[in-house]
Amino acid sequence: MFNASYFSFQLADELRCVVASPETTELLYLLSKPHVQFLIPLCFHYPLQALLSVHDMVSQKEFDPRLPPLPPLPDYIEKEEDSIKIVCLVKNQEPLGATIKRDESTGAIVVARVMRGGAADRSGLIHEGDKLKEINGVPMEDKNPEEIIPILAKSEGAVTFKVIPGTKEEPETLDNKIFVRALFDYNPQADPAIPCKDAGLEFWRGDVLQIVSQEDDTWWQARRHSDVDANLRAGLIPSRQLQERRVTLQRPAVLFHPLRESMIFAGLRKSFRLSQKDSKSQHVRQKMGKGNAGIHLPIYQEVLPYKRKPDEPYRLVLLTGPSGVGVTELKRRLLLSDPEHFSVSVPYTTREQKKHEKEGVEYHFVSKHTFEKDILNHKFLEYGEYKGNYYGMSLDSVRRVVAESKVCLLDVKPHTITALYTSELKPYVVFVKPPSIESLRLSRRKAKVLSSQNEQTPTKIFTEEDFQDMITSAQAMENKYGHLFEKVIINDDLAMAFTELRDELTKIETDTHWIPNTWAHV
Numbered sequence: 001m002f003n004a005s006y007f008s009f010q011l012a013d014e015l016r017c018v019v020a021s022p023e024t025t026e027l028l029y030l031l032s033k034p035h036v037q038f039l040i041p042l043c044f045h046y047p048l049q050a051l052l053s054v055h056d057m058v059s060q061k062e063f064d065p066r067l068p069p070l071p072p073l074p075d076y077i078e079k080e081e082d083s084i085k086i087v088c089l090v091k092n093q094e095p096l097g098a099t100i101k102r103d104e105s106t107g108a109i110v111v112a113r114v115m116r117g118g119a120a121d122r123s124g125l126i127h128e129g130d131k132l133k134e135i136n137g138v139p140m141e142d143k144n145p146e147e148i149i150p151i152l153a154k155s156e157g158a159v160t161f162k163v164i165p166g167t168k169e170e171p172e173t174l175d176n177k178i179f180v181r182a183l184f185d186y187n188p189q190a191d192p193a194i195p196c197k198d199a200g201l202e203f204w205r206g207d208v209l210q211i212v213s214q215e216d217d218t219w220w221q222a223r224r225h226s227d228v229d230a231n232l233r234a235g236l237i238p239s240r241q242l243q244e245r246r247v248t249l250q251r252p253a254v255l256f257h258p259l260r261e262s263m264i265f266a267g268l269r270k271s272f273r274l275s276q277k278d279s280k281s282q283h284v285r286q287k288m289g290k291g292n293a294g295i296h297l298p299i300y301q302e303v304l305p306y307k308r309k310p311d312e313p314y315r316l317v318l319l320t321g322p323s324g325v326g327v328t329e330l331k332r333r334l335l336l337s338d339p340e341h342f343s344v345s346v347p348y349t350t351r352e353q354k355k356h357e358k359e360g361v362e363y364h365f366v367s368k369h370t371f372e373k374d375i376l377n378h379k380f381l382e383y384g385e386y387k388g389n390y391y392g393m394s395l396d397s398v399r400r401v402v403a404e405s406k407v408c409l410l411d412v413k414p415h416t417i418t419a420l421y422t423s424e425l426k427p428y429v430v431f432v433k434p435p436s437i438e439s440l441r442l443s444r445r446k447a448k449v450l451s452s453q454n455e456q457t458p459t460k461i462f463t464e465e466d467f468q469d470m471i472t473s474a475q476a477m478e479n480k481y482g483h484l485f486e487k488v489i490i491n492d493d494l495a496m497a498f499t500e501l502r503d504e505l506t507k508i509e510t511d512t513h514w515i516p517n518t519w520a521h522v
C-alpha cells in the first residue's frame, strides 16, 4: 500500500459520521491530533499524517538493484551452431564458481566443474560440459585455460558468454548428507596439483565438512559444516583416493605433517608409578575388538551427529600429553570437582600392598603368575615392569567405571588411544599441550615434579631441558597422533585450562556433536 495518507483522511471523514464510541473517538484523535509538538513544520499539527505521507513516499521508491542494460545479441550465428546459448551473468567481485579445461580430444574449452552454490550454479545457465566459445565477444578457441581464468576473474558487471551446451547428462541425485571430519590441514594455495587454487576450500584438521559432490575421482566438492547454514559456495578438496596416494607417497610434504618416528613416546604415566624413561619395560596393546573407525590413514573420517541418551553410558575421556604438562593435575581437579560424576579406573600391580592401601582403591593387587597369565590373555591396555614388579591398566577396570554410569577419566600415552577407539567406549580424546617456553617458565616457576618414582612428594623444580623436552615431545605427538585428538587444551594458566576442559566435557554430555559414523552401529 502506498496511499496511506489518503486512506487515513477517508477513514477520518467516515469516523466523523458514525455514532461516537470511545474507540472511534480515540482513533479520530490519533488520526488528527499532534502527539509530538516539536516535529518538522509539516507534521506540527498532524504528525501521524506526516508519518503516513513519509511511508507513501518511501513505498513508491524503487530499491531493486539497477541492472546494466543487456548487451545486444550477436547478429550472426554460424550455421553449424544451431544450439548455441548466450548467457549474460551480472557478476560482482565474487568468482564465477566454475573451472574450465581444454578437452583433449576436440581441443575445445569446456566447463570442467560448476561449484555448488557459486555464481554459475545459482544462475542455472552454465553446466559442466558446456563448450565456451566467447566471453564478452572475445573468441576463446585460440586461448589456453590459463589465459581465460584471469579474463574471467577481472570481469565485473554484465559478462556475456557464448556457449554450446554440452551433452553431459544431469548428475544423478547426490546424497548431500555425507559429513566428514578432516584429519589433516589443507591449503589449496600451497597445492600445485589443484585445477584452480581459488576454487579450493581451505580447512584445518578437526573441521567438519559436508561433501556435496564425489563425482570426480580426484577432486571432491565440499563446504565447511559451519558454512552450510550460510549456504556458501562449495570448494574443491582432494578426494580420499588422491590424498591416500599422497600420504602413501609422502609428497608433497607441505600438505601434511611428516611423521617423526624418532621421537620417544615411551613410558607409562605417573599414575602407574612406572619409570617415564624406561621404554623397554612397557608394552601397549594395539588391537582391541571392532570399531576402530577407519583412522589408519589420517584423511577423512565419516562422522554423524550424536547426542547421548539419558540411559547411555558416558563417553570415556582420554587425557594425553607430554610428561609433566599437567594431565594428572587436570584429572585430579576434575575428580575433586564432582567425585560422584567422575571416576578413574584402578590399575593392577604385583607389588606388595602397603598398610594404608586398600584392595581395589589404589590398586588391584595380584600375583605375578596371575598378571603374566593376564598378559597372555590380552587383558591389559598398557602394562610395564618397574623394579621387578608389574603394573598395568586393564580394559575391565575401564568398563567397570563406565558401567557405574560415571565418566571414566583415563590418562594414557597417545599410542594407546587406537586400542580404545571403539564404538563401545566412544573415547573423547583431549590433548593437553604446553604453552610457549616463555609461558612455561612463568607459569611453572613454583611447580615441583618427582625427581624419581620412589618419591612420595615432588621436590624437583622444572629445568630448561624439561620445558624443551615437553615442547618437542608435544610437537611430535601432535604430528603423529593429532588426527585422534578431538580437543586440544593449552595448559598455560591452570585454572583456565581446567575450566575449558570441564566446560568441554559438559558439552559432550549434553549437546549434539560429531562422532565417527561406525560408532553408531554397535
Ligand SMILES: Nc1ncnc2c1ncn2[C@@H]1O[C@H](COP(=O)(O)OP(=O)(O)OP(=O)(O)O)[C@@H](O)[C@H]1O
Pocket (backbone or CB within 6 Å): 269, 270, 271, 276, 321, 322, 323, 324, 325, 326, 327, 328, 329, 330, 443, 444, 447, 448, 449, 458, 491, 492, 493, 494, 495, 497
Ligand atoms: N598450568 C600449570 N601451571 C603451573 N603448574 C602446573 C600447571 N599444570 C601442571 N602444573 C604442575 O606441574 C607439575 C606436573 O604436572 P602433572 O603431574 O599433572 O604432570 P603430568 O602431565 O601428569 O606428567 P606425567 O606424565 O609425568 O605424570 C605438577 O606439580 C603440577 O601441579
